[in-house]
Amino acid sequence: MASAGLLGLALVVLIVLGSPSSVQAQVAPMPPNAQAKSYGDGWECAQSFRRDGDECIAIIVPENAYPTNRTYGAGWECSHGFREVDDASCVEVMVPDGGFLDPSGKSWSCLRGYMKVDDLCLEIVLPPNAYLADSGYGPAWKCDRTYEIDGDTCVEIAVPENAFLNGAGYGQPWICERGFFENDDMCEAVIVPENAFFDDASYGPGWKCDRGFAASDIGCTLIDLPDNAHLDRSGNRWECHRNYQRSQGRCILNE
Numbered sequence: 128m129a130s131a132g133l134l135g136l137a138l139v140v141l142i143v144l145g146s147p148s149s150v151q152a153q154v155a156p157m158p159p160n161a162q163a164k165s166y167g168d169g170w171e172c173a174q175s176f177r178r179d180g181d182e183c184i185a186i187i188v189p190e191n192a193y194p195t196n197r198t199y200g201a202g203w204e205c206s207h208g209f210r211e212v213d214d215a216s217c218v219e220v221m222v223p224d225g226g227f228l229d230p231s232g233k234s235w236s237c238l239r240g241y242m243k244v245d246d247l248c249l250e251i252v253l254p255p256n257a258y259l260a261d262s263g264y265g266p267a268w269k270c271d272r273t274y275e276i277d278g279d280t281c282v283e284i285a286v287p288e289n290a291f292l293n294g295a296g297y298g299q300p301w302i303c304e305r306g307f308f309e310n311d312d313m314c315e316a317v318i319v320p321e322n323a324f325f326d327d328a329s330y331g332p333g334w335k336c337d338r339g340f341a342a343s344d345i346g347c348t349l350i351d352l353p354d355n356a357h358l359d360r361s362g363n364r365w366e367c368h369r370n371y372q373r374s375q376g377r378c379i380l381n382e
């Protein structure tokens with residue numbers, strides 16, 4: 128009876144703990160070039176090695192490179208001043224005269240006063256009356272004030288009388304002064320007719336008629352209001368009162 132009890136206890140222990148073979152199958156041995164994880168259970172490959180199934184295989188780091196110890200990518204990166212070629216090697220970044228190595232260490236740029244042409248940095252030759260442009264796009268140089276680009280040179284801007292330089296950087300290089308308008312590269316005075324006032328709008332003749340007058344070929348003509356009419360918002364035309372409609376220069380009552 129006691130033997131039967133001991134046998135039952137042994138069976139319970141085997142069920143709880145499992146057989147030696149199953150325990151061995153659950154805990155795989157740590158392969159070479161591996162180490163216990165810094166947190167959690169199991170193991171991880173040492174630096175310069177990468178897991179492949181239950182093994183740690185060496186990462187081949189090319190010359191002028193260093194291991195990254197990351198589980199993704201090539202596992203290495205080129206050193207500063209070198210660039211990757213065909214995911215297999217690192218070649219030195221060759222900086223031409225007049226250039227400098229970029230902070231990334233993988234490419235180069237030209238110094239101020241030079242421009243990139245293929246694999247070279249060519250010095251920018253400034254024409255007379257020009258200066259280097261600071262923007263990274265557009266022309267490499269700009270003309271001094273009172274000059275404009277003409278091919279590869281800077282020519283002086285011919286500002287006509289009664290005009291001044293346009294500082295906007297676009298459009299006509301000069302602008303007529305107030306009271307003048309552009310005509311055939313000249314600035315002619317605006318002649319304001321009687322019963323009108325000067326108007327500096329960018330369009331039109333340069334003047335507008337006073338209220339109650341309308342523009343005509345001879346200047347500003349007094350508006351002859353018909354019966355049942357009034358001047359419109361502009362003051363230079365007329366319209367019929369409400370309940371009247373315009374017909375042949377008169378205002379006729381709607382029926």
